Amino acid sequence: MKLEAVELRRIRMSLVAPFETSFGTQLERDILLVKAITDVGDGWGECVAGEEPDYSSEYVEAAQHVLVHHLLPPLLASPSLAAADVGDGLRRFHGHRMAKASIEMAVLDAELRSRGESFTHFFGAVRTAVDCGVSVGIHRSIPELLTTVGGYLDQGYRRVKLKIKPGWDVEPVRAVRERFGDVPLQVDANTAYSLSDAVHLAELDAFNLLLIEQPLPEDQVLAHAELAKVVRTPVCLDESITSVQAAADAIQLGACKIINIKPGRVGGYLEAQRIHDLCALRQVPVWMGGMLETGLGRAGNVAMAAMADFTLPGDTSASSRYYHRDITEPFVLVDGRLNVPTAPGLGVNVDQAYLEEITTSTLLVTR
Ligand code: SMG
């Protein structure tokens, strides 16, 4: 396969409701889509970088810059390219994993579409539908939170994740437990605490949570191992797990019992697959994270979440959780699950007319 050109398209999409985390509130997304144009057909990628470098150091404008000026030129110059070559081909460039993941995803989609193979078959997935959870942002009050959670449970979501931060942790968790009984429940702090909060975080142990996700900063892996000695709730890492090596180290150190896999965060679906395989070997359960993806990223994530070691419900919610209208056919919750696409490649189609309506810029990068 030969990569002939890459179309970088920025689209703007409003969220159905504001999404507040410990690092800020999102009302809409500025999304970078990557189309790989090859001699065997096109493929789509989605970059999960946000507008600001607040979840991690990456942000969408930088992702586009590094793709145009550094990552795409060697890939476009390569006489032959497969998705499996993208990671190696870009190894000399440090970091920028979300940018790297987006082009690898597009190349993989083109490759698999051209040979009629679905993402889920390529991953060796074992399920035809995946259990879905929902990530619930920080709310202005507990009554409002309870209304939101109740609405999602009515829709059938199989697990609830509450975003927490100092000042919004034990009380909202207690309120949700009291109102909704033993619903599968977990929390995500997005690095908002420090090790000195360990005794306070241990108060969450009373609520039988599935896990506490990324309580401490990304580079404090050892501190997570220390925290795990004080807090009984299983620690799950998200931001800290940037590669299969980071995953192996964190597991060995006792920093986490569970891992949230996000293909964008680790440089692509192929590295995500390696993390899945490592975790399966080490008997560490994994679950699919979410970055408010459109139907494109969601299709890949749902396909991967059908792999064997994804034993916990993911942040793979229905399209309607995020957007009034998706850029692909919407993912619809059926009995708390999403069906895994089985058509070639990502298995979804882009609504080109709608895409044009919400496009803010396009750039064609050629050899
Ligand atoms: O896609 O449903 C989703 C969002 C899930 O909470 C979610 N993601 O740290 O896990 C996380 C956050 C990161 C994204 S915040 C913009």
Ligand code: MG
């Ligand atoms: Mg998280």
